[in-house]
Amino acid sequence: MYDLVVMGAGPAGLTSAIYAVRSGLTAVVLESTIAGGQAATAPFIENYPGFESIKGIELMEKMKKHCMNYCEILENKDVLNAKKSNEGFLIETADERYESRALIIATGAKHKKLNVKGEEEFIGKGVSYCATCDGFFFKNRKVLVIGGGNTAAADALYLNSIGAKVRVIHRSAELRADKVLQQRLASAGINVLYGKRVEEIKGKERVEKVLLSDGTELECDGVFVSAGIDPNNEMAHMLGVKLDDLGYVITDGEQRTNMPFVYAAGDITRGMKQVVVACAQGAIAANSAYVDLKNPYWAEKDTKK
Amino acid sequence: MYDLVVMGAGPAGLTSAIYAVRSGLTAVVLESTIAGGQAATAPFIENYPGFESIKGIELMEKMKKHCMNYCEILENKDVLNAKKSNEGFLIETADERYESRALIIATGAKHKKLNVKGEEEFIGKGVSYCATCDGFFFKNRKVLVIGGGNTAAADALYLNSIGAKVRVIHRSAELRADKVLQQRLASAGINVLYGKRVEEIKGKERVEKVLLSDGTELECDGVFVSAGIDPNNEMAHMLGVKLDDLGYVITDGEQRTNMPFVYAAGDITRGMKQVVVACAQGAIAANSAYVDLKNPYWAEKDTKK
Secondary structure, three states: OEEEEEEOOOHHHHHHHHHHHHOOOOEEEEOOOOOOOHHHHOOOEOOOOOOOOEOHHHHHHHHHHHHHOOOEEEOOOOEEEEEEOOOOEEEEEOOOEEEEEEEEEOOOEEEOOOOOEOOOOOEOOOEEOOHHHHHHHHOOOEEEEEOOOHHHHHHHHHHHHHOOEEEEEOOOOOOOOOHHHHHHHHHOOOEEEOOOOEEEEEEOOOEEEEEEOOOOEEEOOEEEEOOOEEEOOHHHHHHOOOEOOOOOEOOOOOOEOOOOOEEEOHHHEOOOOOHHHHHHHHHHHHHHHHHHHHOHHHHHHHHHO | OEEEEEEOOOHHHHHHHHHHHHOOOOEEEEOOOOOOOHHHHOOOEOOOOOOOOEOHHHHHHHHHHHHHOOOOEEOOOOEEEEEEOOOOEEEEEOOOEEEEEEEEEOOOEEEOOOOOEOOOOOEOOOEEOOHHHHHHHHOOOEEEEEOOOHHHHHHHHHHHHHOOEEEEEOOOOOOOOOHHHHHHHHHOOOEEEOOOOEEEEEEOOOEEEEEEOOOOEEEOOEEEEOOOEEEOOHHHHHHOOOEOOOOOEOOOOOOEOOOOOEEEOHHHEOOOOOHHHHHHHHHHHHHHHHHHHHOHHHHHHHHHO
16 A cells, blocks of 8 residues: 555656655556657657756656656556545556556647658657747757647747748648637738648758658658647546646646545646656655555645635 | 746746747746755755756756756846836846836745744754645654744644644744644644754764753754745835735736736745746746737737736
């Protein structure tokens, strides 16, 4: 019986475990694949304060090692069932059962991919899923934003603001983005190509061009895939935690969900998808777990809100 | 004319400048003393993810250098006046005027001190102002918590939860802490010494004992000063930004204050006083400034809330 089981070993989960154990709670981190989360797939991270430039995998190795000073991280633990039990929560994997008094859901999210030739190959070499993370590398360079929703429009405006030369490619005849954003695209002079799909991303060392569904090729230095984000909310679903319309777990300002003693942090919640933000949310979630577990009066008061 | 002036070069201010410039805004950081904030005074930081253990000054040197890749940090700039101007904001120091379209207040806070002999000398050698930061070092060791308010009670419970042997010393005959917290102290078996002041902190290499006002000496390994925190809100006052009852700047979840184009991040706001939380708030504040400056429609909508 642990005080706390942390689901997910990305920046949010690892940080929450560090904070939980430092506050005197017993904790374990369960990870369905390997520790690191999406951050570990980033070729370079240049906006995590303290590291001017570091490979995602390297930063996440550091965080993992940091966390292992405090508690175990169990990898490749695919959760088959997660539910409320009499005394807390019961988590079942193929070969083990874990019980805890509190849970932090830090299962993250994944960017939707185009699933075209060249996409995987050029990740970090021109292909990116995060304008805020990687936009800065593309000042004065030609980039294509793929998508037609609010994220695609916001990414295009963001990249334009940095000074990139931006075009949007969208497979339908109309954007799904809010009218206001469409107007902003127009007034920023950002060109939108409608009714075209990307069929292939081409280049030698780095991205050089894309092949479109009409057979034409477009030269570019970068391809931002803004096809959307899927929160990994299977665990949250199993537990019955409240989600918003996009599938993110809803929390209050202290990372509490609607279920007592269940917290969420990082990309599984709405908000900025940034490593430092996920870490902070993990710290706050752990602190809330500590407060609720050690001071039942407060917890009770909070769930009555 | 800058897009953004950031007031304060602690973790929140430095991170907000990194994010702001990366998003295409022009920015400058003004600091009244030297960069680093309170974090720079921490002898060791062991809960900033990615660094298992680092001197506060060393971590803040890294963040300062990181920030200087993006914009200027001007130190020893004591702000004499800060006000709304026609086109934005006007900041006056003794020798310069700075104009900007938006402002981030990241001026931090300071822990109240006891102002007794030995206090300064043993900071980081047994004297601490932050149980969450340093408590973990004191497992199984004797610590004194000095104070009688909610923070002192919460710190005492936190240290007890870690496994430290805790006593509270309070100068009055009664605690100011909430009754519930007082009951929790009692049921945790934490002893409170009433009507006593700490006159001196003594030791050789590290804290060994304190001298009390009644002439007795108490042996201890650590002294946690929980005498309160003063937010550095002079700038916020000058601008007329709304503060809460403790003097912290009130923000929404995206770090916006009640004044359009003014944001706050870090210890000047309420909430967990942790480096990683301040950094995240800085990132979010910068993103809100970007959104409001580059998309006037949204800003307008937001201020109408």
